[in-house]
Amino acid sequence: MLEKIKDISIEAEKILQERSLNHEDFRLKFLSRKGQLNDLFDEFKQVSGEIKRQVGQNLNLLKNRLDEIHKELQAGNSQSGSTAQGNKEDLTLPVIPNAVGTLHPLTLVRKKIVEVFARMGFNTEEGPEIESDWYNFSALNFAENHPAREMQDTFFVEKAAVQKDDLLLRTHTSNVQIRLMEYKKPPIRSIMVGRVYRNEAISARAHCQFHQVEGLFVDKNVSFRDLKDTLFHFAKEMFGKNTKIRLRPSYFPFTEPSAEIDVSCFICKGEGCNICKHTGWVEIAGSGMVDPNVLKNCDIDPEQYTGFAFGMGIERITMLKYGINDLRLFFENDIRFLKQFKGI
Ligand code: DAH
Numbered sequence: 001m002l003e004k005i006k007d008i009s010i011e012a013e014k015i016l017q018e019r020s021l022n023h024e025d026f027r028l029k030f031l032s033r034k035g036q037l038n039d040l041f042d043e044f045k046q047v048s049g050e051i052k053r054q055v056g057q058n059l060n061l062l063k064n065r066l067d068e069i070h071k072e073l074q075a076g077n078s079q080s081g082s083t084a085q086g087n088k089e090d091l092t093l094p095v096i097p098n099a100v101g102t103l104h105p106l107t108l109v110r111k112k113i114v115e116v117f118a119r120m121g122f123n124t125e126e127g128p129e130i131e132s133d134w135y136n137f138s139a140l141n142f143a144e145n146h147p148a149r150e151m152q153d154t155f156f157v158e159k160a161a162v163q164k165d166d167l168l169l170r171t172h173t174s175n176v177q178i179r180l181m182e183y184k185k186p187p188i189r190s191i192m193v194g195r196v197y198r199n200e201a202i203s204a205r206a207h208c209q210f211h212q213v214e215g216l217f218v219d220k221n222v223s224f225r226d227l228k229d230t231l232f233h234f235a236k237e238m239f240g241k242n243t244k245i246r247l248r249p250s251y252f253p254f255t256e257p258s259a260e261i262d263v264s265c266f267i268c269k270g271e272g273c274n275i276c277k278h279t280g281w282v283e284i285a286g287s288g289m290v291d292p293n294v295l296k297n298c299d300i301d302p303e304q305y306t307g308f309a310f311g312m313g314i315e316r317i318t319m320l321k322y323g324i325n326d327l328r329l330f331f332e333n334d335i336r337f338l339k340q341f342k343g344i
Helices: 002-018 023-031 036-046 051-084 105-119 174-183 224-239 292-297 314-322
Strands: 123-125 130-132 156-158 167-169 188-197 209-219 245-252 255-264 281-290 306-313
Touching: 002 023, 002 036, 002 051, 023 036, 023 051, 036 051, 105 123, 105 188, 105 209, 105 224, 105 314, 174 188, 174 209, 174 292, 174 306, 209 224, 209 281, 209 314, 224 245, 224 255, 224 281, 224 306, 224 314, 245 281, 255 306, 281 292, 281 314, 306 314
Parallel strands: 123 188
Antiparallel strands: 130 167, 156 167, 188 209, 209 306, 245 255, 255 281, 281 306
């Protein structure tokens, strides 16, 4: 019997070394009810005399060792199991990209505008959307009875007894010009970006909320020529290097002289199309030299300083740039519309 125990021990060690059986087959062969160890224990019952003690000890040693080997095979199997038995995860495959969103077209255009002006030395400023009459109108030289103050244009938040203190939703970003000139003295070279509100019926061409970019440059010797050069450069950066600009005389209470800025139609290159209504030109901004009264309202001496200002609608520029014909699309968050804008 001692011989048998030795043989089984040698065989089991060999199996472990060569991994020629998996742990389950090993268990069946040696440790199960019908396995070799049980046979030995049965045989052991027959053993008697002096040798019984020695066989019993060896048999116990063998059992312990077989248990150990079984455990080792089990551990080895679970380690190698994932590769040898076919790993379901192929770690060499490229990752599946997450479905990432796209930037809103207004955000894309806003970023581009900010970037172009930043390169010309304009920093970006912000101001409040709920504003007082003073910053939105009076300080900007709107006459007391100017029609833009009427209810049909402005959303009033709180109508004060004294008109000057009315609270309202700003109708343009020009309010930030005043706030800026109040706390900062020239040189000032800033753009102001933000949402504005008007009491308009919502249609393809008008909305009660939209976005504007305001520009302000105040320093010594700022001239109309600087205004023209700045906007010409902007137009080329935004719409392509062959873009031309045209200035048309206009009127704004806060600028004098004032001009409307048109760019040559970048769709038809001036030939005439629906976008430019067959004129070859599209309007993109209002502008002008800051009215001396506005400078005075902000304690800036108009004898010493001059400045130019401009304002443009981000929706309008985006519509022109992408040929979008309905303003409402910007605010409906329809994924089929939004996912078309991947970059600029
Ligand atoms: N605030 C004007 C508007 O909402 C746009 C504008 C025109 C802004 C001329 C300006 C400017 O700064 O100089 O229609």
